[in-house]
Amino acid sequence: MISKKVVLRFPEEIAEKPLVSDICKKFNLTFNIMRANIFPRKEGILTLEISGEDDSFYKGIQYLKDNGVSINFVEESINRDESKCYHCGFCVAVCPTEALTITDRKTMRVDLFKDRCIACGYCVKVCPVKAMSLPEEF
Ligand code: SF4
Numbered sequence: 001m002i003s004k005k006v007v008l009r010f011p012e013e014i015a016e017k018p019l020v021s022d023i024c025k026k027f028n029l030t031f032n033i034m035r036a037n038i039f040p041r042k043e044g045i046l047t048l049e050i051s052g053e054d055d056s057f058y059k060g061i062q063y064l065k066d067n068g069v070s071i072n073f074v075e076e077s078i079n080r081d082e083s084k085c086y087h088c089g090f091c092v093a094v095c096p097t098e099a100l101t102i103t104d105r106k107t108m109r110v111d112l113f114k115d116r117c118i119a120c121g122y123c124v125k126v127c128p129v130k131a132m133s134l135p136e137e138f
């Protein structure tokens, strides 16, 4: 069993195709919508958590790619420049999923749990030293 958060980008010409429901039916996958920016007859961006058997998961991802969807895995995309971060905690206050959190109250170090990230970008906006980053296309 595998479960990963992915950002799917649908170019205008395929934005109205039911590709996500296709992969659920064809490959027996389930999904939770984390974020959606879909505009009729324009490009759409969906952040989903997709779950299913390992083999089916990757077949579903390949099916989306074959149909023109560009895909980024969130866990591999969120990044913190450790040389810039000075653990001020601003990002902790805005992170909706506790991907950025303080677990040790003695050190007050800000920990990053990439597997909890939903690529909302709030931390990127508030970080005073631009330590947090996501790919531009997000
Ligand atoms: S806001 Fe930036 S500098 Fe402050 S803890 Fe978060 S990543 Fe580090």
Ligand code: SF4
Pocket: 078, 094, 095, 096, 097, 098, 099, 100, 116, 117, 118, 119, 120, 121, 122, 123, 124
């Ligand atoms: S992009 Fe930043 S604020 Fe948003 S969930 Fe990920 S770590 Fe938290």
